[in-house]
Amino acid sequence: MTTPSATADDGPRRLLEDSRRLARRVRAAQRATWFPLVVFALATFAAIPVYRYVHPSLTCRTGQGGNRVCLVYSSAGLVYWPVALVIAYALIATFYVRRARARGVGTRVTRYVVAGVILTLIMGFAAVWMSMHPPIGDNLLGLPLRGAQLAAFVGLAGPATAIGLALLFLAGVERSWGLVCLTVAYLAVVLSPAVILHPLSGHPSVWAFLPRLLIEGGLLLVGAIAFALVQRPWQDGSP
Amino acid sequence: MTGHPANGLNDVVHQRVRLGILTVAHEARQVEFGYLRTSLELTAGNLSQHLSVLESAGLITIDKGYAGKRARTWISLTKAGRTALREEIEQLKLLIRSIDGDGS
Numbered sequence: 265m266t267t268p269s270a271t272a273d274d275g276p277r278r279l280l281e282d283s284r285r286l287a288r289r290v291r292a293a294q295r296a297t298w299f300p301l302v303v304f305a306l307a308t309f310a311a312i313p314v315y316r317y318v319h320p321s322l323t324c325r326t327g328q329g330g331n332r333v334c335l336v337y338s339s340a341g342l343v344y345w346p347v348a349l350v351i352a353y354a355l356i357a358t359f360y361v362r363r364a365r366a367r368g369v370g371t372r373v374t375r376y377v378v379a380g381v382i383l384t385l386i387m388g389f390a391a392v393w394m395s396m397h398p399p400i401g402d403n404l405l406g407l408p409l410r411g412a413q414l415a416a417f418v419g420l421a422g423p424a425t426a427i428g429l430a431l432l433f434l435a436g437v438e439r440s441w442g443l444v445c446l447t448v449a450y451l452a453v454v455l456s457p458a459v460i461l462h463p464l465s466g467h468p469s470v471w472a473f474l475p476r477l478l479i480e481g482g483l484l485l486v487g488a489i490a491f492a493l494v495q496r497p498w499q500d501g502s503p
Numbered sequence: 504m505t506g507h508p509a510n511g512l513n514d515v516v517h518q519r520v521r522l523g524i525l526t527v528a529h530e531a532r533q534v535e536f537g538y539l540r541t542s543l544e545l546t547a548g549n550l551s552q553h554l555s556v557l558e559s560a561g562l563i564t565i566d567k568g569y570a571g572k573r574a575r576t577w578i579s580l581t582k583a584g585r586t587a588l589r590e591e592i593e594q595l596k597l598l599i600r601s602i603d604g605d606g607s
Contacts, residue, residue, distance in 0.1 A: 279522055282523060286523050286527050287530045368534060
């Protein structure tokens with residue numbers, strides 16, 4: 265062998281420092297956080313015509329006391345979100361794999377994509393169940409929930425939750441505290457009673473859903489721009 | 504083997520370039536020859552020598568293929584490679600603690 269096993273440069277501290285520096289460089293090369301955020305922002309904005317132009321559905325239930333409870337919901341939304349999010353994850357997986365091949369480093373995105381699709385399916389089933397079983401007398405699944413609590417619980421079955429929880433998973437995969445902070449802020453806003461209750465407040469406009477979608481999509485887009493400025497995807501040719 | 508951490512170091516792994524190869528392969532899961540050559544600032548021949556040593560020791564696997572018309576060589580860590588890397592890092596930390604302890 266021409267190279268000795270250890271040289272004067274191989275002091276333990278130097279070796280550890282080099283190892284950590286290389287690991288950081290690989291992680292930086294693997295990160296493309298801006299892309300999923302852009303895709304989800306676009307999917308959120310693309311939902312606007314779906315909510316606007318497809319007529320809402322109505323499910324009614326009668327309680328024990330004879331009181332009748334009706335729930336207005338977007339049946340198109342129930343179909344749109346699972347399809348849109350699965351397509352989004354397919355795009356994200358394709359992007360990461362192509363980028364990994366181009367840059368010469370592997371990707372750990374598979375776990376994120378699988379988790380995202382599972383969360384999407386769970387959210388889809390929960391949303392369908394919620395629409396078929398409107399809460400009667402401030403009671404949902406035996407839980408005594410009222411007003412804002414009930415709205416927050418119903419909001420948990422929304423697409424924003426599925427997107428947010430999957431983004432937390434991506435933050436773990438990419439070891440990104442920045443994405444953790446962004447996702448926590450995103451979830452705090454989109455699950456806040458003020459945002460969830462707005463379309464439920466009896467507003468007569470056919471655009472009542474719009475502020476919520478603009479807030480959700482806007483937050484994701486701002487996050488995407490911030491990450492793009494940090495990660496500089498236009499310099500992808502560099503190692 | 505005595506209790507001194509230097510005795511626990513693996514001669515194959517305890518070297519700047521080879522430790523670098525294992526570290527990059529561990530973080531990347533799969534790494535292309537060109538990326539390794541650039542990030543470790545080596546010539547192709549020098550890198551190939553180190554890869555041969557690690558492959559002979561069963562610490563990495565080397566897969567050759569094509570991306571379009573371009574030949575690509577991908578390096579992955581084996582289970583033994585992951586273990587060797589983890590043990591090397593642990594031994595290095597022990598060694599540093601040992602040196603710091605002697606100096607105090």
